[in-house]
Amino acid sequence: MTTAPVDVESARRDYAALVDRGLSLDITRGKPSPRQLDLADGLLALPGDVRKAEDGTDVRNYGGLKGLPELRRIFAGPLQVPAEQLLAAGNSSLELMHDSIVQAFLSKLPGAERRWADEPSVKFLCPVPGYDRHFALAERFGIELIQVPLTETGPDMEVVERLVAEDAAVKGIWCVPKYSNPTGVTYSDDTVRRLATMTTAAPDFRIFWDNAYAVHHLTEDEAPLADLLALATEAGNADRVFVFGSTSKVTYAGGGVGFFGASEANLAWWTGLIGKRTIGPDKVNQLRHAQFLRDEDGVREHMRKHAELIGPKFAAVDEILTKELGESGLASWTKPTGGYFISLTVPSGTAKEVVRLAKEAGIALTPAGATHPYGDDPEDAVIRIAPTYPELAEVEEAIRGLAVCVRLAAATKK
Amino acid sequence: MTTAPVDVESARRDYAALVDRGLSLDITRGKPSPRQLDLADGLLALPGDVRKAEDGTDVRNYGGLKGLPELRRIFAGPLQVPAEQLLAAGNSSLELMHDSIVQAFLSKLPGAERRWADEPSVKFLCPVPGYDRHFALAERFGIELIQVPLTETGPDMEVVERLVAEDAAVKGIWCVPKYSNPTGVTYSDDTVRRLATMTTAAPDFRIFWDNAYAVHHLTEDEAPLADLLALATEAGNADRVFVFGSTSKVTYAGGGVGFFGASEANLAWWTGLIGKRTIGPDKVNQLRHAQFLRDEDGVREHMRKHAELIGPKFAAVDEILTKELGESGLASWTKPTGGYFISLTVPSGTAKEVVRLAKEAGIALTPAGATHPYGDDPEDAVIRIAPTYPELAEVEEAIRGLAVCVRLAAATKK
Numbered sequence: 101m102t103t104a105p106v107d108v109e110s111a112r113r114d115y116a117a118l119v120d121r122g123l124s125l126d127i128t129r130g131k132p133s134p135r136q137l138d139l140a141d142g143l144l145a146l147p148g149d150v151r152k153a154e155d156g157t158d159v160r161n162y163g164g165l166k167g168l169p170e171l172r173r174i175f176a177g178p179l180q181v182p183a184e185q186l187l188a189a190g191n192s193s194l195e196l197m198h199d200s201i202v203q204a205f206l207s208k209l210p211g212a213e214r215r216w217a218d219e220p221s222v223k224f225l226c227p228v229p230g231y232d233r234h235f236a237l238a239e240r241f242g243i244e245l246i247q248v249p250l251t252e253t254g255p256d257m258e259v260v261e262r263l264v265a266e267d268a269a270v271k272g273i274w275c276v277p278k279y280s281n282p283t284g285v286t287y288s289d290d291t292v293r294r295l296a297t298m299t300t301a302a303p304d305f306r307i308f309w310d311n312a313y314a315v316h317h318l319t320e321d322e323a324p325l326a327d328l329l330a331l332a333t334e335a336g337n338a339d340r341v342f343v344f345g346s347t348s349k350v351t352y353a354g355g356g357v358g359f360f361g362a363s364e365a366n367l368a369w370w371t372g373l374i375g376k377r378t379i380g381p382d383k384v385n386q387l388r389h390a391q392f393l394r395d396e397d398g399v400r401e402h403m404r405k406h407a408e409l410i411g412p413k414f415a416a417v418d419e420i421l422t423k424e425l426g427e428s429g430l431a432s433w434t435k436p437t438g439g440y441f442i443s444l445t446v447p448s449g450t451a452k453e454v455v456r457l458a459k460e461a462g463i464a465l466t467p468a469g470a471t472h473p474y475g476d477d478p479e480d481a482v483i484r485i486a487p488t489y490p491e492l493a494e495v496e497e498a499i500r501g502l503a504v505c506v507r508l509a510a511a512t513k514k
Numbered sequence: 515m516t517t518a519p520v521d522v523e524s525a526r527r528d529y530a531a532l533v534d535r536g537l538s539l540d541i542t543r544g545k546p547s548p549r550q551l552d553l554a555d556g557l558l559a560l561p562g563d564v565r566k567a568e569d570g571t572d573v574r575n576y577g578g579l580k581g582l583p584e585l586r587r588i589f590a591g592p593l594q595v596p597a598e599q600l601l602a603a604g605n606s607s608l609e610l611m612h613d614s615i616v617q618a619f620l621s622k623l624p625g626a627e628r629r630w631a632d633e634p635s636v637k638f639l640c641p642v643p644g645y646d647r648h649f650a651l652a653e654r655f656g657i658e659l660i661q662v663p664l665t666e667t668g669p670d671m672e673v674v675e676r677l678v679a680e681d682a683a684v685k686g687i688w689c690v691p692k693y694s695n696p697t698g699v700t701y702s703d704d705t706v707r708r709l710a711t712m713t714t715a716a717p718d719f720r721i722f723w724d725n726a727y728a729v730h731h732l733t734e735d736e737a738p739l740a741d742l743l744a745l746a747t748e749a750g751n752a753d754r755v756f757v758f759g760s761t762s763k764v765t766y767a768g769g770g771v772g773f774f775g776a777s778e779a780n781l782a783w784w785t786g787l788i789g790k791r792t793i794g795p796d797k798v799n800q801l802r803h804a805q806f807l808r809d810e811d812g813v814r815e816h817m818r819k820h821a822e823l824i825g826p827k828f829a830a831v832d833e834i835l836t837k838e839l840g841e842s843g844l845a846s847w848t849k850p851t852g853g854y855f856i857s858l859t860v861p862s863g864t865a866k867e868v869v870r871l872a873k874e875a876g877i878a879l880t881p882a883g884a885t886h887p888y889g890d891d892p893e894d895a896v897i898r899i900a901p902t903y904p905e906l907a908e909v910e911e912a913i914r915g916l917a918v919c920v921r922l923a924a925a926t927k928k
Binding site: 129131132134137140141143144145146147148149150151158159160161162163164190191192194195198199202205206207217233236237240241348352353354355373376377378379380381382383384385 | 543545546548551554555557558559560561562563564565572573574575576577578604605606608609612613616619620621631647650651654655762766767768769787790791792793794795796797798799
């Protein structure tokens with residue numbers, strides 16, 4: 101990035117004026133806005149007078165560890181997992197990722213030589229910038245996190261292929277393959293194919309494929325994603341893939357349904373263990389979702405309404421950053437066509453300072469470093485912008501303020 | 515038990531006649547019947563047009579790890595945990611028990627010297643007869659299960675006190691303190707006090723207090739239960755207690771809400787770890803439950819309707835067993851005033867045979883031995899009867915058939 105010199109005095113003046121406005125804005129988390137949630141309010145009076153699933157199951161009683169077939173069928177296409185290999189579970193995909201790791205620590209995965217708890221060390225590859233909750237979850241179990249650069253086409257596969265081939269302690273990789281958190285990148289076909297076919301030293305290596313934004317397009321131009329599970333199965337690596345997804349950002353965040361997809365062997369392992377934990381998921385909520393979303397087209401139609409609400413917010417971020425910083429050469433940012441985030445890159449060594457300045461001015465940003473394992477962005481340059489929750493006018497105001505902070509941090513950088 | 519001689523030929527004739535009827539009855543699991551579930555159908559169109567909890571939280575969005583205060587308040591009394599120490603979680607208490615054990619294996623409990631995963635062995639006391647899912651859950655993690663006799667007043671406290679005092683590997687005890695599964699016993703005040711105050715060799719000993727039937731009375735005569743958490747807190751053992759409960763048999767089985775109650779230190783430990791797993795429970799379902807149940811009186815009123823439906827089934831079991839086996843001296847059974855089960859004791863060495871004979875005659879019973887860890891009832895004498903799910907006429911028919919099997923098994927016992 102070529103950086104034009106910034107006039108310190110004018111930057112200070114602009115910042116003082118910003119602070120004087122006494123803002124209170126929050127662009128920290130990828131939460132749907134109340135208007136987005138309103139889109140799903142048809143759920144609030146469902147399932148109405150229906151008590152039975154299509155197969156006659158009384159959804160109000162125990163049972164059905166795999167979840168309702170009609171809901172699994174709706175998400176089989178979007179999540180690229182055959183319906184019979186896709187489980188509908190509780191209210192969160194994060195907990196399914198957590199539980200996969202827990203079960204792998206406490207019971208041998210298909211293909212494993214031993215439980216992860218009995219391994220001298222367990223390492224996960226983390227494409228960066230990435231999702232802080234993924235990192236926190238793995239850290240909590242003492243998993244060593246190794247950064248891998250995330251490029252325009254997905255993780256740097258040269259690095260991934262080398263690391264998984266040479267070190268049997270590398271047991272997993274975190275991936276948000278479509279509209280990645282926070283850059284918005286979608287993995288290229290070549291990246292997906294290489295992930296599916298690469299040679300791993302660990303016989304129990306797993307790709308944690310968090311397809312959180314599978315249907316979360318901002319434009320009519322839906323980013324295509326190659327089918328990892330099919331490619332891995334074709335290559336004889338079916339057990340390598342754990343697919344996760346949820347309706348948290350389709351219907352309600354916390355009141356939705358999470359999904360887990362995998363090979364037959366992985367599913368047998370999973371249901372065998374999880375069957376000790378639960379007698380089954382909340383099928384009433386699953387029925388409600390199947391009624392409301394109807395089918396894959398119903399999901400697409402519903403997601404268009406989300407795009408109408410949040411598309412203008414993404415556009416505003418790009419527009420304002422272009423206007424305020426475009427010619428300065430101080431920053432670059434991503435222009436996602438889906439997902440929930442924009443990644444802003446500021447001059448090295450200033451991201452923390454930008455976040456601090458913004459906070460002082462009443463603009464809450466995700467902590468700098470959160471996009472990297474252990475909160476450590478070695479360049480101190482990446483800031484995650486989450487524009488969905490606030491109203492459009494607030495997003496605009498926050499981003500204008502953010503630009504002021506970027507200029508001041510650059511001008512005063514030691 | 516004094517056993518009168520049974521006439522083998524008449525027993526065989528009765529059994530042959532039973533088989534000829536070609537029954538297909540199931541009294542295996544403690545499931546609510548469809549009519550019981552109908553009682554909660556007010557839930558199906560809730561929360562209607564309400565989107566906010568009493569504190570203004572939008573229940574449709576992320577957050578609120580502890581669950582909705584209004585729902586926690588309703589169950590604070592019944593579960594004997596102050597509302598601020600009671601969490602409302604997902605759709606099952608079994609999963610909360612599972613997760614407590616998982617977290618104890620992978621992270622040091624308050625008071626612990628090390629994680630359970632780093633202990634040479636972990637043992638749990640199991641009052642028997644007890645609940646098969648408790649045993650299966652602990653077995654799955656390699657916990658050694660030690661049988662303790664369950665008496666009319668709860669676990670034999672002489673045995674419990676000796677075992678917990680002499681062996682630091684004893685880390686827990688499974689308890690269903692009210693209307694116990696399967697005997698229906700409620701622990702006496704003295705038992706609860708001794709559990710709260712006893713000396714344990716393990717500094718991280720936990721009582722898994724599964725108060726599954728806290729409000730599940732069959733008569734107006736509600737069994738009183740001493741307040742374990744209060745007594746333990748008074749004795750300086752606050753951290754010893756994990757309380758579990760759920761609405762699975764209040765509203766819907768699988769579509770309800772689970773609860774976890776404990777000391778402040780335990781809760782801080784729990785939320786710190788579980789906060790990596792989830793951004794919060796399904797608050798929409800919690801709001802729906804708070805609206806529908808209203809308050810503690812609302813719960814009591816609702817449970818009376820359950821009692822009206824299942825009370826006659828319990829009465830029928832007692833009546834038929836009395837008529838068919840009362841004078842034979844072949845069997846004894848419990849007469850619970852709450853809960854979901856009746857425990858039938860048949861002559862030693864015949865329980866498995868009774869279950870086999872019943873199965874051949876089209877009457878499904880919980881496998882003999884299921885009431886004991888590792889499925890091993892050393893006396894082979896205990897059979898669990900679950901009368902709630904089938905219609906009354908089916909329960910009657912099943913119990914009449916069961917009595918025939920008890921007589922034949924006794925008559926042909928080698």
